[in-house]
Amino acid sequence: MSDKMTRNLIIVITYAVALVLIVINFIPIMRGIWKFIVLFKPFFIGIAIAFVLNRPCMAVERFLNKKIFKNRLKSVARGISITVTYLLVLLLITLIISFLIPQLIKSIQVFLSNMGAYIDNFRDLTNELSELLGLEKIDLSSLDKLILEYTNRLGSSITELMSKIISITTGVLSFLATLVITVVFSIYILAGKERLMGQCKKVFSTYIPEYLYKKGAYVYRVVVDVFNKYIYGQLAEALF
Numbered sequence: 001m002s003d004k005m006t007r008n009l010i011i012v013i014t015y016a017v018a019l020v021l022i023v024i025n026f027i028p029i030m031r032g033i034w035k036f037i038v039l040f041k042p043f044f045i046g047i048a049i050a051f052v053l054n055r056p057c058m059a060v061e062r063f064l065n066k067k068i069f070k071n072r073l074k075s076v077a078r079g080i081s082i083t084v085t086y087l088l089v090l091l092l093i094t095l096i097i098s099f100l101i102p103q104l105i106k107s108i109q110v111f112l113s114n115m116g117a118y119i120d121n122f123r124d125l126t127n128e129l130s131e132l133l134g135l136e137k138i139d140l141s142s143l144d145k146l147i148l149e150y151t152n153r154l155g156s157s158i159t160e161l162m163s164k165i166i167s168i169t170t171g172v173l174s175f176l177a178t179l180v181i182t183v184v185f186s187i188y189i190l191a192g193k194e195r196l197m198g199q200c201k202k203v204f205s206t207y208i209p210e211y212l213y214k215k216g217a218y219v220y221r222v223v224v225d226v227f228n229k230y231i232y233g234q235l236a237e238a239l240f
Helices: 003-024 026-039 041-068 074-113 115-133 141-167 170-191 193-207 210-239
Strands: none
């Protein structure tokens, strides 16, 4: 048996044993992966945010380098571009919340206030359908009372919820801590993305076979291109 065949046989046996171990211990492995994801959740979210904001940040940085700094003080342009990008995102989120939340509350209140009319229309529809089919009329009085009772409870719970939002502190503190770590990590990635990408390329090209590295790099470029075209195209269409 040749050395190449022996090496291939060892690789096949290793993969088979690893696959059997994964299948047997699938639930513990998934639990461990989930714990790892939860533990490093701020960092994963930071990577996602940096990936999303990279394109707008690059646009702002190019504008600053060409129009203001004339390709000088590139580090200053990078810092200003990151700051401006985050301020624009914060402004956009604030505008969305200021327009969306009041409209949502108003829609819920209108729906609850018109619930009686909806029930009457539904009762008339069922009576007409019963007469058309020659059936006895359906008594919906108990259903009316039940629906009105639950809608009243829902309306009161919404008002109570809105009054208690300010008093929620524990969840807010945890969220703020995660948010700070996420934002700091995403800023770190955006500030040194060229250096980080260079280090990642060196590591992957060193420890991954060349054909796998090329396929992975191609998939990455396709994903980034599709994401940029679709997401930013949808945002431009929604805004304009």
